[in-house]
Amino acid sequence: MPLPLARHALATGLVLGLSISATPLISQDFSLPSTFGEISVSAGFMPDPNWVHVLAGGEALREFPDANTGNRCAGHFAEAPDFRIFFEPGSGLPLSFYVESRDDTVLLVNTPDAQWHCNDDSSGLNPSLTFDSPQPGQYDIWVGTYQASNGTYPAAILGITELEPFADTFARAFFGEDDRIVMDATQSPWNMIGFVDLSDSSCTGALIGPQTVLTAAHCLADQGAITGTPVEFLAGYDRGDAVARSAITGYHVPASWMMGEQEGYDFAFLYLADPIGEQIGWMDVGPLTPEDVAAELAGTGPDIMQAGYSYDQQGVLTGNLDCPFIELGGQNTLIHQCDTLQGDSGSPLFIETGGRYRIIGVESRTDAMPRAQFDRNVAMHTDYVLAELQALITQTGSGGGTRPPETK
Template identity: 55%
Template sequence: MRHLALTAALIATPLTYATAQDASLNPTFGVQDLQAGFATDPNWVYLLAGGLEQRSFTDAISGDVCRGYFADAPDYRMVFTSDGGPLSITAESHDDPVLLINGPDGRWYCNDDSHGLDSAVTFAAAQSGTYDIWVGTYGDPQGDYPGAQLSFTQLEPFEAQIRRSFFGEDDRLVMDVTQAPWNMIGYVEMQSGSCTGTLIAPNIVLTGGHCITNLGEQDNPPMRFSAGYQNGASVATAGVTSYHVPELWRLAEQEGMDFAFFYLDQPLGDRLGWMNIGTLTPQELAGFANGTGPDILQAGYSADRPGILTGNLSCPFVELASQNRLVHECDTVQGDSGSPLFIQDASGYRLIGVESHTNFQPEQEFDMNVAMYVANIVAEYQALTRTGPAASAVPAPVTK
């Protein structure tokens, strides 16, 4: 599972060079031989990222410094027979992977944040020989090592990921943030990193729960909300006075509860408007089932288009799955966490889901994009604002 929050980019400050990473040790997750022209491209393997040691390395290609927490032994070893052509090695994870490689020439190669938060090292003319590989994490994993996908490709780096994430074609458009409903969506500056949020009341914004906290982690509070943010300017900006994350997410990361509210120090919604939150009607669900449902819209601050609000005007609906999950085919990537999925109805715009995460499905044609269906959000909001009975959330109907 990959959450779509965008964490702070690394500001590279050279540290004392250290080589605790020992290429003579046996790799933890395996060894394989690859020859140029390998049939399954990308060739990939799952492993666990991170380690106990924080180290800094300088990439032999770019000169950039990258820093992360690595294990002592290589995570993986690949012995490559080259034809003189290119080779890219990539690392994908929900927890900001840092890729480190000791090449056949004995030099160190590293990368952090090449495609969103995912990492890649490309050898324009790859050498034959042994590539010892570490997949680290930018933050201290504190013994909870996240899953990661390590890939080898002679295509463009992340070509397969982009194809899977965008369902074959990128349909995102740049939105006019001076107009509704796009001016109700904004850039959420966290204490570290960013997410997307939506006005749902004059001074209340809805975003992703994992943007603020995950199980056992220290909170990463929202600091500022910039409505209609585009290229460094915004329609309106406000500070944050407080926030609320459901206890079922904070204490258990319960599926269906990955959302949060925060309160602004100014009622921006009085000027810009806000979206209602509400469940889909049986008629709307039936319409989605037979292909006549309302258009689903989405917009957020994708990591590959920094500072620009891009979105989808007609996302395919897939299903309402168990545990209040809305599975969809909006083109979303890291940075879109907390972004709204919504429809237009007679009373305005109705938010029906909040973007949460992407499930890797490398063995499938496409990945699975998952939003939190609004049923739990409505119940939590009613209890929080006392606008209705503080009853337990009604589970979403499961259409599968």
């Protein structure tokens, strides 16, 4: 049964006491109706995990210390709870909440004893909170964003579970089993793939010319603004060492991505100070032909390979030697089942033909499909990539491997 709301005065006072200077005095108020609904469940609930689709973020920048750990986390939250759960324990199992989103989210929970609990990053940029001995009563939940919303609220999925947080997520993301292996980053073709240092974050990229690297556009730009400044490319990076490295002096993000993040254009080019590709080589870029697609679907095509710097295996290159091909989707997308995680964005999907390595896709994102057996991995097919390269070469009159005009 819902708890009486007598605790609200206490909790509101706690929030106001934590307000950041220059931040509007808007508290997280659990006397308000929850925006995306509420449920009443008892221990042993099914389905587990129980998924709720929400829009993350809000207008108020708040900072909270976790009641258990003392760790502080800040985020932009709505005033009303995003979701509310009335819980009746009894199984002896912990109760966990976690969030999946393409954006950097922050999780805030007010428990039945009016204590605040928060988490920023637990699995990559996805947060989670676990209560080992859950109390009976009302849990109010906010899914915030680390960055300001600016009137745009990213989609997120809130998971409620008595299982291990993200356990179901990893099973779906890895199509049942993690097939990644650690690659020898000193050997071809893996040394052509590298770590993209974006100062505050990182992605993966691959050499496609002496001084040109192909990566994902969302690593650099979000909602029409450059958000990640590329600093350095480390080819064949492995636990602090690199086969070759160079400062990044420029970049190009397609206008179709900058002006609306149009599907099919989540790719970008980075330009290096040094021609390290002359030392270690580079990959070709070319889309799958209809004959290639037919061969892949028939199981007679060349193996599709992929490698990148996944967040859960810090400092090493992990990848797949034979990814299942699913289909060429609409708007320049390639649907695949390479095992990838955050950090693999921008990594190449490639095949070997005639002794050369041809990039056929650029890893873009994973669409969470909590009601399906597996998630949906989406890469950018290189049809648009090749067209963008050819357009830039036409503009500059230069050959492959030189730098087109920069779009800083």
